[in-house]
Amino acid sequence: MGLAQYADHGLFAPAKIADVFRTTSEEIARTAGLGKDAVQRKDRVRSDKTQRRLREMVEVVNKVEPRFGSALMAYAWYRSEPLPGFSGQTAMQLVREGRAEDVLDFIDSVDAGVHA
Secondary structure, eight states: OOGGGGEETTEEOHHHHHHHHTSOHHHHHHHHTOOTHHHHSHHHHTSHHHHHHHHHHHHHHHHHHHHHSSHHHHHHHHHHOBOTTTTTOBHHHHHHTTOHHHHHHHHHHHHTTOOO
């Protein structure tokens, strides 16, 4: 699915992301490495850090969604599947550490046939 399903008025909307992934906004904050108030206070939702982390999480899930068949299954992978070559860390753990680009590069390499 497109990124627009996760946005509201040009911003990533925690409530919309939570609806797609059938969870809570607070859980979305946690899986993106944000505090609970980052998704509850309007000024914090609009902040660069919050929007960047939400975008990174959504980009990773969106990129693997076709191989899993649904956003919900892709989100489950994001949260729970250890990635080879990253000391058993999941995509979620890496995104929370600010390493979303590493996850996206890993996905690209797997798609290109290079196995980590």
